[in-house]
Amino acid sequence: MLVRARAAAVTRALPGLRRLWRGGGSGAAACFPLGRALLGVRGADTAVFLQGLLTNDVTQLAAGDGPPPAAAAAAAAALPRALYAHALNVQGRCLYDLILYRLHESPEEEPHILLECDSSVLDAIQKHMKLYKIRRKVNIAPCLDLSLWAVIPGEQAGDIASSLAKCADQAPVLSPDPRTEVMGWRVITKKGVNLSEIIPGSHVGNIRDYHRHRYKQGIPEGVKDLPPGVALPLESNLAYMNGISFTKGCYIGQELTARTHHVGVIRKRLLPVQFPAPLPTDSIPEGADILTESGKSAGKFRFGGGELGIALLSPHVPLWFLTTNQLLTLPTCSIIGAVCIFVLQHLHYGWRVCGRA
Numbered sequence: 001m002l003v004r005a006r007a008a009a010v011t012r013a014l015p016g017l018r019r020l021w022r023g024g025g026s027g028a029a030a031c032f033p034l035g036r037a038l039l040g041v042r043g044a045d046t047a048v049f050l051q052g053l054l055t056n057d058v059t060q061l062a063a064g065d066g067p068p069p070a071a072a073a074a075a076a077a078a079l080p081r082a083l084y085a086h087a088l089n090v091q092g093r094c095l096y097d098l099i100l101y102r103l104h105e106s107p108e109e110e111p112h113i114l115l116e117c118d119s120s121v122l123d124a125i126q127k128h129m130k131l132y133k134i135r136r137k138v139n140i141a142p143c144l145d146l147s148l149w150a151v152i153p154g155e156q157a158g159d160i161a162s163s164l165a166k167c168a169d170q171a172p173v174l175s176p177d178p179r180t181e182v183m184g185w186r187v188i189t190k191k192g193v194n195l196s197e198i199i200p201g202s203h204v205g206n207i208r209d210y211h212r213h214r215y216k217q218g219i220p221e222g223v224k225d226l227p228p229g230v231a232l233p234l235e236s237n238l239a240y241m242n243g244i245s246f247t248k249g250c251y252i253g254q255e256l257t258a259r260t261h262h263v264g265v266i267r268k269r270l271l272p273v274q275f276p277a278p279l280p281t282d283s284i285p286e287g288a289d290i291l292t293e294s295g296k297s298a299g300k301f302r303f304g305g306g307e308l309g310i311a312l313l314s315p316h317v318p319l320w321f322l323t324t325n326q327l328l329t330l331p332t333c334s335i336i337g338a339v340c341i342f343v344l345q346h347l348h349y350g351w352r353v354c355g356r357a
Helices: 007-023 046-051 069-078 118-132 161-169 207-217 252-264
Strands: 030-033 037-042 083-087 094-102 112-115 139-142 146-152 173-178 185-191 271-272 289-293 298-306 308-313 318-325 326-328 334-336 351-355
Touching: 030 207, 037 046, 037 118, 046 112, 046 118, 069 083, 083 173, 094 118, 094 185, 112 118, 118 139, 146 207, 207 271, 207 298, 271 298
Parallel strands: none
Antiparallel strands: 030 146, 037 112, 037 139, 083 094, 094 112, 146 185, 173 185, 271 308, 289 298, 289 334, 298 308, 318 326, 318 351
């Protein structure tokens, strides 16, 4: 049985939603059915079990023991509803990108956490977790009766507090996207619910528009952007997306990640890229090399759609670096066998980089 998000918690979170509602994209809110899978982890050892597998501090989602009932309830309400994290392999490379959602409301309730993941690796994640389960008191099962939505508010001002509070029975989880504010909200509903009928003035958006939005922000999502066993967490900007804790202690893949963090040398990072025109379908293979004009390696193209995408680029590649009203002209870069590449403003991380071939 799902535990409903409390209306009070929804109301407390609304100031950030109102800001997004007024400062987001054009028009009213767009609701995108994502089609990503949801995996439930439930049981007394849920937090301890996930703590040893994931990069972030899962105890942030746990309602701790000890305080009086009233204080415990208040503390639980103040806890985040969602958390971003990656599962790594023993070499410290990303296997799966996850968003965790807390369903339990108080220490008296059995811990219950949902894991959002790429639907193509749902079975692989279950096997991975069951491999490390051993004697932990947890139950791992997919949640096939739930659907996941992303809500990107638009420019039109609107107060949707009442509608969100009223839909708690149909939408058990409502949370700001834990990665960055510009990605709006995550909403989990019962299967078959149309979220646009609950939020006044909203509409169901085209999923391509959702991917365009996150590519513009440089937000990777799924196995296309983060190939399992290939991507490194700090190169994938996990620290900038609130997806890693450097104080939580040991977890699988922690050694290489911590060493890289403390050394402070990250040679490449994921950056948003844009082409002058939409690319034909499958015109650029995943992992295609990006070269400078002189033929030196600058990075690899990960994935994209239309004229937008995401690429792993070295900060030392000869691009134009745009500072305040200054443009430092350096040699240019391109993708093998493809048209020229542009690197967009990276609004979320505070970088402003652009280039052309």
